[in-house]
Amino acid sequence: MGAPCKSAVVKLGGGLITDRSRPETVDENMLRLAARQLAEYVSSGGRIVAVVHGGGSFGHYRVAEALRGRDSLVPSDAPAIQYSMQLLSLRVADALLDSGLKPSIHAPHTFCLRPGKCWYDVLARDYALGLTPVTYGDVVPDGLKLVVVSGDVLAANIAEALKAECLVYATRVPGVLDNDGRVVKVVNTAAIAGLAMEGYNVTGGMKAKVEAALRASIAVPRVVIVGGENLYRALMGEEVGTLVKP
Numbered sequence: 685m686g687a688p689c690k691s692a693v694v695k696l697g698g699g700l701i702t703d704r705s706r707p708e709t710v711d712e713n714m715l716r717l718a719a720r721q722l723a724e725y726v727s728s729g730g731r732i733v734a735v736v737h738g739g740g741s742f743g744h745y746r747v748a749e750a751l752r753g754r755d756s757l758v759p760s761d762a763p764a765i766q767y768s769m770q771l772l773s774l775r776v777a778d779a780l781l782d783s784g785l786k787p788s789i790h791a792p793h794t795f796c797l798r799p800g801k802c803w804y805d806v807l808a809r810d811y812a813l814g815l816t817p818v819t820y821g822d823v824v825p826d827g828l829k830l831v832v833v834s835g836d837v838l839a840a841n842i843a844e845a846l847k848a849e850c851l852v853y854a855t856r857v858p859g860v861l862d863n864d865g866r867v868v869k870v871v872n873t874a875a876i877a878g879l880a881m882e883g884y885n886v887t888g889g890m891k892a893k894v895e896a897a898l899r900a901s902i903a904v905p906r907v908v909i910v911g912g913e914n915l916y917r918a919l920m921g922e923e924v925g926t927l928v929k930p
């Protein structure tokens with residue numbers, strides 16, 4: 685068992701905290717379980733640099749709706765998708781408040797000019813004040829296009845920019861699974877070549893998550909992909925889920 689993470693960016697998968705089979709439905713039990721574990725981590729002396737959540741049956745559903753009969757998003761699609769993600773972020777903040785944390789929500793479309801051009805200063809300010817910055821996967825206009833800012837990539841970039849010690853991706857599966865369905869203990873660039881990973885949503889599912897995690901692992905000391913019920917253990921340095929190494 686390793687040492688507990690002194691500071692961490694935590695990504696709560698959209699598939700973890702929502703019910704993917706129903707539009708705009710939160711999995712309250714799972715969300716609250718995650719929130720309690722985050723609060724427990726803070727009680728144990730951990731510091732949460734940011735909580736980033738995915739789109740699940742909120743954002744991904746609205747994106748799919750906008751893409752019906754089209755192959756790309758345009759800026760006029762933004763309001764419905766952004767609204768849906770803001771609704772989910774309120775639900776996340778509600779669960780965090782109930783567990784005793786002090787969440788402060790930041791919408792990426794207000795701090796990112798486009799993907800890859802984001803300013804994290806306001807998140808850093810709130811983190812320094814002892815608040816828990818909450819942000820999420822979003823859509824941001826880029827010229828005449830509307831592009832998806834993936835929560836997985838955003839979490840990686842925040843962890844790097846704000847120098848978090850750990851980056852933990854909580855998801856509905858217990859980690860990266862091998863072709864027999866067993867959890868892979870350590871994943872690196874060489875190891876992913878032989879793994880079957882289907883990306884089935886707009887931000888690429890597990891494959892894109894592993895790619896974002898791998899990129900982050902060059903700068904972030906500890907990067908883990910873990911089942912939602914093992915979030916606290918992962919934050920406390922236990923060997924659960926999949927450790928991602930460059």
Ligand SMILES: Nc1ncnc2c1ncn2[C@@H]1O[C@H](COP(=O)(O)OP(=O)(O)O)[C@@H](O)[C@H]1O
Nearest residue numbers: 697698699700855857860861880881882889890
């Ligand atoms: N090799 C794999 N290991 C683990 N999950 C995989 C793999 N291949 C495909 N998946 C799918 O990817 C999903 C995780 O990606 P995603 O749904 O985007 O999660 P999240 O909502 O947490 O971002 C898993 O629930 C699983 O269905």
Ligand SMILES: [Mg+2]
Nearest residue numbers: 698738887889
């Ligand atoms: Mg995902």
